[in-house]
Every structure is written in structure tokens, then in C-alpha cells.
Amino acid sequence: MEMRDLRSGHRILTVEGSRHVFSEVQTFLHREPYKNTTYLTLTTEQGNQMTMTGNHLLFASTNNQSTGMEARSASSVKKGDYIFSTKSCPLGLCPERVVQISFSTKQGLYVPLTDAGTLVVDGMFASCYSFIQHDLAHLFMVLFRSFPWILEPWQQDGFSPILSSLQYLGTVIFPTSVLRLG
Template identity: 35%
Template sequence: MPSGDLIPINRLRIGQYVQAANEEGQLISSKVLGFLDKRPNETAPYITLTLASGHAVSLSANHLLYVTALNNSTDGNAEGSMSSIPSHPVYAGQVQLGHYLYIPMDGQLRANPVVGISYGFKLGAYVPLTEHGSIIVDGALASCYASFPHWLSHALLMPARYFPEILLDTEDSQDSPGLRTFPSILKMVGQTLAKIKVVNNYKSNDIIRLYAFDKHFPSPSL
């Protein structure tokens, strides 16, 4: 929340304001317009990224996070703000130890290093859409989008940001489970573009292959 108070994502409601980032990398408040997908009863594989700050960020592998490797842009002490450090959305499954995510600190978004990566299964999947296409999740800045590049998803979902009551949710429909119709259509568009090599996409079952071949994941408790 803009006040810094925490609210579980499963209790998030349309019309509420959450912390997010604008195009200049500044920490702002952004309105929740609706949900792209909501699956409260589904158990799915998640990656948990532990930061030096103590934050533990749990996301699906195909969800996008704002990441920097810092390189020579600061002295590597995690004191650089997002507005002064080059960053770009990266799929959670591609984040490595030593990469930096962004956390709210002193009214700014500041880089903080990833010091641990773990894998497991969690119950529930919620994908809210904000006015700015970003949101603070588990204390770190994430995109509202998954599977396809942020710029593409943000552009294609512009109609939903202008007309969320028609294309996403109303007060009455926001608790309904499932992928919303308009995002499902855009997902098919993205899959078509990926097939003809116009864009790259990160498939949600890529994380399942991690489980199948690398044995990172414990067996889910069902």
C-alpha cells in the first residue's frame, strides 16, 4: 500500500492504491484496475528470491521483475536508486545470485542484491493490473506481466487500462477465478508472435522442466 502497510495479494481489491514505479523509475502510488488472472485454488511452482534486505520475493518463473547487475553504474553497495541505474524487466526464472532487485527505501526504489534462490510450490496465483503496469510484491518491484516482454504486454493491454470495467473486472466480478477473456485473447496474439519469431516468450512450463530435469523442486503436497 502507499502508506507502506502490507496487504496480502489475495485481499487486494480494485480501486485500491499500491506502491509501483513510473517510467522514470520513481516510487509512486498506482491504482489497481483489475486482475489479469486469479487462481486461488491452484497449486503452482514458484521461485523465491531472498534479498540482502531480508525480503523474500515469491513469483512464478515466467513473471517479470525489474533487475540490474549494477556492473560499473555504482560502487556495488546497493545504494543506487532506480532512477540512476539502468534496469530492465527480467523473468524471475532468469534471475541469478548477485543480480539486484529494487525495494522501497526512504521514498525511493533502491537496488538490493539477491543472496538466495529457492524453489517450491505455493497455493494461489494472483495477477493484478495497475495503472502503471508495475507493482511492489513481497517488498520488491515487479512488472504486472508474465510470459512476454513487458513493453509488448503493456502496449497490448492499453485498452484494459482505459476500460478496465469492460475488459477486466467490476466490483462484482473481481472475485471470479480464472484468466480474464481480454488477456486470454492477447495471450494468443503473443503466442502467435512468438511462433513467427517476432518476440521471445518465457513459457510457464519452463519452470516445470527445471523440476523434471534439475530436481530443484520438492514434490508438491497435494
């Protein structure tokens, strides 16, 4: 399913432990179908690609072990790093080495928020968050996961001023090490 077709209530693939599971999309943190955005595409040795903004978090490692996996901004991933795939992986996640990084401008910006706080994008494991460490963001978003109607006015198109205010507040309160993920 294309991100532009995704709606609240849809169930999408993620990974919990070593199992492929489905998690419900509760709301959108961003849903701006007409916004031109710079994306980066990570291409792996297997030829698989993952496309997302540079600020978005994905799970990556400098080695091919999932025990070394951490949520990092996509822009911090380098050639030779590993990202984690569900493609051709019957259980959990399989590491794939990044061999190419490219940039493009595309129309549309979509950031779904799932119950799990994670999702599979282009077959690769990613966080629902950007801007702040995954675990901290997941904790702060419990309100919106539990009461998604708070963001309902911005479900079709837009970015909530509530989230914009929270992002600004985060830059004032948190040290750079919590905000910069790469």
C-alpha cells in the same frame, strides 16, 4: 496487504521516476485463489524476500545501478544479480543483491493490473506482466486499463479467455526473443 485480499479500485505502491507513488488496481489478469502454483523466492543480502512465479517480470540488473535495470522473468534472475527495493529507501529504489533462490508450491495465483503497469511486491519493484516484454505488454493492456469492465466476469476467480487468446496469438505473431525474457 496480501494479494488474496487485493481488489480492483485498491491503490497500491509502485515507483515512478524516483518517487514512491500509489497506482490504482484496474483489473486482474489472473485471479485464481485455489490454483496450486510453483513460486520462486528471491532472498537478498539484507534478508528481504520476493516471491512470484518464474514467468512473472521483475526489474533486475547484473550490477547495483538502477540505470542497468531491466524487466526480466523472475526465473532468469541468478545469485549475484540485483533486484530493486523500496524498503529502507526514502527515494526511488535501492539495489539489493540476490543471495538465495528457492522454490515452493503455494495456493493462489494473482496478477493485478495497475494504471502504472508496475507494483511493489514484498517491498520489491515488479511488473504487472509476464510472458512478453514489459513495454509491449503495457502498450497492449491499455485497453484493459482504460476499460477494466471488459474483464469484469473474471474479477473474482479466473483467467479470462480473452487474455488466453491474446497470449496464444502472441506466440504465433512474435519472435521468441520478444516472448522469452530470460
